[in-house]
Amino acid sequence: MSLCFSCNVSSLNSPKYQSHKAHFYSQFINQIQVNSLSHSLPSFPLNSSLPFKFSVKRINPIRSSTATSVEATQSSFRNKNPKDINILVAGSTGYIGKFVVKELVNRGFNVIAVAREKSGIRGKNSEEETLNQLQGANVCFSDVTKLETLEKSLNDFGVSVDVVVSCLASRTGGVKDSWKIDYEATKNSLVAGKKLGAKHFVLLSAICVQKPLLEFQRAKLKFESELMRETEMDSGFTYSIVRPTAFFKSLGGQVELVKDGKPYVMFGDGNLCACKPISEEDLASFIADCVLGEDKINQILPIGGPGKALTPLEQGEMLFRLLGKEPNFLKVPIGIMDFAIGVLDFLVKIFPSMEDAAEFGKIGRYYAAESMLVLDPETGEYSAERTPSYGEDTLEVFFEKVLREGMAGQELGEQAIF
Numbered sequence: 001m002s003l004c005f006s007c008n009v010s011s012l013n014s015p016k017y018q019s020h021k022a023h024f025y026s027q028f029i030n031q032i033q034v035n036s037l038s039h040s041l042p043s044f045p046l047n048s049s050l051p052f053k054f055s056v057k058r059i060n061p062i063r064s065s066t067a068t069s070v071e072a073t074q075s076s077f078r079n080k081n082p083k084d085i086n087i088l089v090a091g092s093t094g095y096i097g098k099f100v101v102k103e104l105v106n107r108g109f110n111v112i113a114v115a116r117e118k119s120g121i122r123g124k125n126s127e128e129e130t131l132n133q134l135q136g137a138n139v140c141f142s143d144v145t146k147l148e149t150l151e152k153s154l155n156d157f158g159v160s161v162d163v164v165v166s167c168l169a170s171r172t173g174g175v176k177d178s179w180k181i182d183y184e185a186t187k188n189s190l191v192a193g194k195k196l197g198a199k200h201f202v203l204l205s206a207i208c209v210q211k212p213l214l215e216f217q218r219a220k221l222k223f224e225s226e227l228m229r230e231t232e233m234d235s236g237f238t239y240s241i242v243r244p245t246a247f248f249k250s251l252g253g254q255v256e257l258v259k260d261g262k263p264y265v266m267f268g269d270g271n272l273c274a275c276k277p278i279s280e281e282d283l284a285s286f287i288a289d290c291v292l293g294e295d296k297i298n299q300i301l302p303i304g305g306p307g308k309a310l311t312p313l314e315q316g317e318m319l320f321r322l323l324g325k326e327p328n329f330l331k332v333p334i335g336i337m338d339f340a341i342g343v344l345d346f347l348v349k350i351f352p353s354m355e356d357a358a359e360f361g362k363i364g365r366y367y368a369a370e371s372m373l374v375l376d377p378e379t380g381e382y383s384a385e386r387t388p389s390y391g392e393d394t395l396e397v398f399f400e401k402v403l404r405e406g407m408a409g410q411e412l413g414e415q416a417i418f
């Protein structure tokens with residue numbers, strides 16, 4: 001998530017500038033959300049006028065949501081066979097969500113994947129493509145941003161729910177969209193899931209919320225705290241909050257540029273921050289572990305991938321080693337970010353519509369200097385040792401794959417707003 005330095009400063013005047021510029025910001029930003037709106041769970045404006053649809057790709061013995069079955073679900077889902085456990089996945093079409101659905105299906109759970117009629121980056125996937133992508137799951141086409149619509153879709157689907165897994169995140173990274181998705185829509189999935197009997201909620205969050213300096217982190221934290229409050233009010237309800245470090249997609253943006261002979265760009269001396277990157281498959285597996293894992297009940301779970309923590313300098317060195325080239329780094333002073341933020345903060349006072357741009361600058365600065373590792377409460381320092389590792393996929397193998405096959409499937413989304 002941090003360390004997303006796909007920007008190649010030397011290429012700013014090249015014909016590829018526009019796409020590089022987009023990468024620069026989106027890789028810094030990666031998930032951009034924000035703004036302090038006032039929110040309260042049940043008071044969303046409801047709109048049931050939108051159409052909804054569902055399509056069952058795999059016919060599973062999903063029970064209808066009778067009081068009896070919901071009651072049975074509440075008391076005992078952890079003792080049931082995976083094939084009898086119904087898992088609602090929100091954000092099922094995202095970078096991580098797709099792999100979570102696949103993993104849960106492979107483990108034999110009944111998966112109800114909520115999706116938009118046009119899903120994916122810029123809504124590029126049709127319903128048919130979405131169904132293909134989510135094979136093995138029961139796909140419920142609906143709108144997670146409207147509680148009433150979501151509830152109606154799920155009621156018509158005729159299922160009870162044991163567990164909700166949310167991999168929702170804003171696609172645009174805009175201020176309002178971030179609150180709408182990372183907080184409100186996520187909350188809608190909690191409310192709708194609970195009404196259908198859900199007794200456990202697995203949330204895909206982010207490790208950076210432990211040091212909240214940005215609005216999107218506050219939006220995520222607000223949902224996290226309300227989720228935890230649910231367990232205080234309902235002793236039969238549990239949660240697992242997964243806070244991963246950096247995703248591979250956020251670290252691969254410079255691979256093809258460096259392959260083409262460009263320098264590897266990093267801020268400061270390349271040692272300002274570090275992370276333990278985790279692959280989509282490994283993270284999906286960890287999230288699936290949270291469904292039944294007793295040790296993951298009511299836990300906040302920071303998680304990284306295998307191996308040691310890597311700084312941007314080490315990532316760059318790894319890349320040059322794989323390419324058999326002499327290292328060629330472009331070190332950019334972090335002060336450049338501070339200058340840009342100052343300018344944007346000034347402009348936003350005159351042009352309030354630039355609030356997203358100003359926030360993106362701050363997010364870029366955050367990821368240029370803050371590690372995606374657990375903050376040691378005793379020292380106040382980031383600690384690689386305290387950041388748990390999971391899985392087998394390494395960044396080195398990912399870089400090799402990108403060098404061979406390119407970044408297909410690792411698109412960053414719509415955050416490249418500038």
Ligand SMILES: NC(=O)c1ccc[n+]([C@@H]2O[C@H](COP(=O)([O-])OP(=O)(O)OC[C@H]3O[C@@H](n4cnc5c(N)ncnc54)[C@H](OP(=O)(O)O)[C@@H]3O)[C@@H](O)[C@H]2O)c1
Nearest residue numbers: 001031091093094095096116119120168169206246247250
């Ligand atoms: N990138 C990193 O390095 C990193 C590191 C740690 C944590 N994280 C966190 O991981 C989480 C998930 O990331 P990701 O990359 O998997 O996200 P993503 O690929 O952007 O997926 C977002 C999901 O949310 C859905 N969504 C977005 N806007 C929606 C809307 N208006 N209505 C309905 N659904 C909507 C998308 O559906 P559509 O397909 O229909 O758009 C998609 O399923 C984020 O919370 C992020 O902060 C990221």
